Amino acid sequence: MKLYPLFADLHGLPVLVVGGGGVARRKAEALLGAGAQVTVGAPRLDAELAAWAGAGTIRWQRGEFVPGWLDGMWLVIAATDERGLNAAVAAAASERRLFANVVDDAAHSRFHVPAVVDRSPLVVAVSTAGAAPALARRVRETLERVLDHGLGALVALAQRQRARIVRRHENLADRRAFYDWLHDGPVLPLLRAARGQEAEQVLLAALQGDGPPPRKGSVTLVGAGPGHPGLLTLQALRALNEADVVLHDQLVGDAILAMVRRDAERIDVGKRCGGRQVAQEQIHRLMLAHAREGRRVVRLKGGDPFVFGRGGEEMAFLRRHGVACAVVPGVTAAVACAAFAGIPLTQRGQAQSVCLLTAHGKAGSDMPDVQALGRPGQTLAIYMGVERADALTARLLAHGRATDTPVAIVENGSLPQQRVIAGVLAELPRLVREHAVGSPALLIVGEVAACATSQAWFGELVDARAGQPVAEPMAELA
Structure with a gap:
């Protein structure tokens, strides 16, 4: 280990930043965030630094650097664009036994500013000892995806209750087990759900008992998005990594399922239009049974759980039976398919509203029948409408939609086999x-659907009016 890692408490301490440009501003901002008293030394300041100086947020040492600027300082950062000046600042700091950092110059730096993952009061720092800062940034990006945003609140809670925890668990092994429960049990999900008082009560109740209470099961309704793994949210990925059981729709592809924890049980419950089906009541029973066994259950749905995903029914059922339930939204098909087809769902002068419709109601025969369907300037995004294209077209024409209204069919939206077929109603x-x-396919009806012919950027485009498939000009960007 070339560097000795440490975290410095700079609150209320004077520090110096030499330089008046954008780099110096970023360094000063980070130091201010740590509570330091920041002096910026430079002949000139950029506009934002000047505003800070005018407001008294920083102190401005106007002029060219002289070693006397270092008197009384605890730390110094050289952030000018002149290598010779930066080296002189570092040399003067060394003579005074001050730690100095020279931006992008590891040889002259006595300390390095790491890439930081901030879950305050939990902070994770990543350093390459100045050898490859860009790689440290990439590692930080990975950690940002992995580390739960609720961890900061969890650490703060543990900090507040530390004295009680130590008194209750004097034995180090018992204390370690309690902290494991604190992370893996019900407290962290409550903090994620912004229910801090309830989380603290659960912790206090556990301290008053003989040990951590047995883990209660829970269900998380997770939206997998339209299928492209890059559209899965961070919270969805965390849920998949924590799940003991995953009940997934048939529409959820292998790329998403590959992100599930390796030892989790996976149960295919169908739910694909025209495919194998598991009765909704049976899905309810499966979720309830696994949750009552103390398992963390993920109900993984294509798109978003609350957009034609029956997530509301499932949540209501679980609530009636006393099972904790949370929801992780997903990118719904209307948004994703339109974006991957280059179709803005709203656009000035063309569409001022969006209507999400399904061609399959609860009774299996419901069809939308409202006057608003015929209104121009409104985009219709119709789920599960391919099998009822004839009836849908007749209904839309009857409600006043023009025969030449642009339409786009987005088949397998966001997947490598995506196909967009553009035509008229x-x-x-x-x-x-x-x-x-075939299914899955989304129908987009309205003036904006014509944008697909010039803006589709992913997969195959078929412009039915021209009758010729169009190559995939920008698919490599995905």
Whole structure:
């Protein structure tokens, strides 16, 4: 280990930043965040630093650097664009036995400023000893994805109750087990849900008992998005990594399922239009049974759980049976498919509203029948509509939509086999049959759907009006 890692308490201490540009500003901002009394020394300051100086947030030492600036300082950072000046600052600091950092110059630095993952009061620092700061940044980005944003609140709670925890668990092994429970048990999920008082009460109750209470089961309804693994949210990824059991729809692809914890039990419950189905009541029973066994259950759904995903029904059922339930939203198909097809769902002068519709109601035969469907300037995003293209087209025309209203069919949206078929409303049933469109597919109806012919950037585009497939010009960006 070349460097000795430490965290410095600079609160109320004078520190010096030499330089008046953007780099110096970023260093000063980080030092201010740590509570330091910051002096910035430079002949000139950029606009933001000047504003800080005018407001008294920092002290400005105007002029060219002289070693006397270092008197009384605890720390110094050289952040100018002149290597010779930076070296002189470092040399003067060494003579005074002050730690100095020279930006992008490891040889002249006595300390290095790491890449930081901030979950205050939990802070993780990453350093390459100045050898490759860009790689430290990449490691930090990985940690940002992995470390739960609730950890800061958890550490703060443990800090407040530290004296009680130490008194209750004098034995180090018992104390370590308690902290494991604190992380793995019900406290962290409560903090994630912004229920801090309840989390503290659970902790205090555990301290009053003979040991950590047995883990209660829970269910998290997780939206997997449209299928592209890059659209999975950080919170969804954490839920998959913590799950004991995953009940997943058939629409959830292998790329998403590969992110599930390796030893978790996976149960395919179907839920694909036209595919194998598991009755909703059976899904309810499975969630309840596994949760009552103390397991962490993830109900993994394509898209978003609360957009045509029956997530509301599942949450209500779990609540009635006393099972803790949380929801992790996903990118719903209307948003994702439109984006991957280059179609803005709203656009000035073309569409001022969006209506999300499903062609499959609870009874299996419901069809939307409202006057708003015929209103121009509104985009319709229709889920599960391919099988009912004839009836949908007739209904939309009857409600006043013009025969030449632009439409786009987005098949397998966001997946490598995505296909966008652009045409007009009167031709929709023929397009579905002629191109053998299969599920999953989203129908977009409205003026903005015409944007696909010029803005589609992912997968294959078929412009039905021209009758020719268009190459995938920008698919490599995904």
